[in-house]
Structure formats: structure tokens, C-alpha cells
Amino acid sequence: DAGVTQSPTHLIKTRGQQVTLRCSPKSGHDTVSWYQQALGQGPQFIFQYYEEEERQRGNFPDRFSGHQFPNYSSELNVNALLLGDSALYLCASTQGVRGETQYFGPGTRLLVL
Amino acid sequence: AQSVSQHNHHVILSEAASLELGCNYSYGGTVNLFWYVQYPGQHLQLLLKYFSGDPLVKGIKGFEAEFIKSKFSFNLRKPSVQWSDTAEYFCAVRSNDYKLSFGAGTTVTVRA
Numbered sequence: 741d742a743g744v745t746q747s748p749t750h751l752i753k754t755r756g757q758q759v760t761l762r763c764s765p766k767s768g769h770d771t772v773s774w775y776q777q778a779l780g781q782g783p784q785f786i787f788q789y790y791e792e793e794e795r796q797r798g799n800f801p802d803r804f805s806g807h808q809f810p811n812y813s814s815e816l817n818v819n820a821l822l823l824g825d826s827a828l829y830l831c832a833s834t835q836g837v838r839g840e841t842q843y844f845g846p847g848t849r850l851l852v853l
Numbered sequence: 854a855q856s857v858s859q860h861n862h863h864v865i866l867s868e869a870a871s872l873e874l875g876c877n878y879s880y881g882g883t884v885n886l887f888w889y890v891q892y893p894g895q896h897l898q899l900l901l902k903y904f905s906g907d908p909l910v911k912g913i914k915g916f917e918a919e920f921i922k923s924k925f926s927f928n929l930r931k932p933s934v935q936w937s938d939t940a941e942y943f944c945a946v947r948s949n950d951y952k953l954s955f956g957a958g959t960t961v962t963v964r965a
Contacts, residue, residue, distance in 0.1 A: 782955030844897035
């Protein structure tokens with residue numbers, strides 16, 4: 741039973757660039773949520789995708805966008821990178837928007853220079 | 854929007870000591886409550902969760918948590934810790950919008 745997978749594991753970008761992070765949900769799950777975890781902080785909810793649409797969004801600017809594919813995998817895109825975007829980006833999946841438990845992937849660590 | 858407060862940033866204790874981590878949340882409606890753990894080099898894993906029923910919830914690895922509605926608290930406990938319990942612990946709350954809000958986390962260091 742494959743868990744949540746994310747790629748890449750690490751990424752270095754410079755200010756102003758754009759980045760795309762990828763996530764494959766746990767087998768049997770159809771809902772994907774993205775979180776940003778800054779150093780020393782808890783994860784902060786970015787948005788959630790279900791049926792290829794953004795269903796919920798946290799307090800993040802429009803520079804953060806996403807996509808969900810028919811196979812339930814998802815991408816997180818961040819445009820015009822800022823130094824403050826440096827963080828661990830976590831993907832979590834559930835069965836349905838109301839799924840009881842979110843299963844997390846290992847994360848992608850993004851460093852913006 | 855709900856917020857989650859974890860009382861301790863870093864806790865250091867010896868093996869066999871008892872552990873209690875505090876968690877308070879601010880939301881007046883129905884909530885679902887979670888404790889997640891992140892062991893060094895590993896991803897976030899669910900320790901336990903509370904949705905309804907008995908307010909004393911038992912999780913994996915000997916952990917338990919008690920939901921006290923009147924105090925908006927969901928404290929995590931373990932009677933006797935092991936070196937392998939060294940990790941970062943996160944309290945999380947989900948309200949009726951199904952968004953998960955996390956506390957800042959507590960780093961627990963267990964000395965052998």
C-alpha cells in the first residue's frame with residue numbers, strides 16, 4: 741500500500757523564479773491538501789483539491805496555485821518566489837473532503853536564495 | 854478561524870519519566886482533535902485523534918490524550934517515555950470547514 745509520495749525532496753531556487761512541486765496521494769485517496777511548514781513552526785494550510793477543483797484555501801497569496809489531475813495526483817506552483825517562501829512543503833491526502841485522517845508525505849524542502 | 858496553542862516549545866526529560874504536553878484551541882463549535890508526531894528524518898504520523906465519545910483517547914505507542922471541552926484543551930500524555938519518543942509533537946484542530954490548523958509544535962528530547 742503506497743503512501744503519499746512527493747517530489748523532488750529538495751529544491752534550490754532564486755528570488756523571482758517559479759517552482760512546481762508534485763504529490764501522489766495514498767492509494768485509495770482522492771483529496772489532496774498542501775501545507776507550508778516554516779522552520780520552527782507547525783504546518784500552515786495552503787489549499788485542498790478534490791475532483792480537480794480547489795475546495796478550500798488558507799491565507800496564502802495568489803502566487804500559490806495548484807492543480808489536481810484525473811489520477812488524483814496534484815501539483816503546487818509558486819510564482820515570483822520570495823525569500824520567505826523557503827520552507828518544507830507538505831502534501832497530505834484523505835478519502836473525500838471530509839476524510840477523518842490526513843496522511844502526510846515526506847515533504848519537499850524549498851530554499852529560496 | 855481557529856487557532857492552536859502548544860504550551861511548551863522544548864521539553865527535555867529522562868527515560869521512564871512521565872510526559873504531558875499541553876494544547877489549547879480557540880473555536881467554539883464542534884471540533885475534531887489530533888496529535889501528530891514527527892520523528893527525526895521521518896514524515897508526520899498520526900498518534901491519536903478525537904472525534905466524539907469517550908474524551909480519553911488512546912493512541913499508538915502508549916500515548917493518550919484527554920479532551921476537556923470546558924477548557925478547550927487536548928493534552929497529550931505518556932506515563933513512561935523511552936529514548937525513541939524523541940520527536941516533534943504537533944497538536945491539530947479541525948473545525949466544520951474541514952481545514953486542519955496546527956500548533957507550533959513541541960520538541961521532546963528524551964535522555965537515555
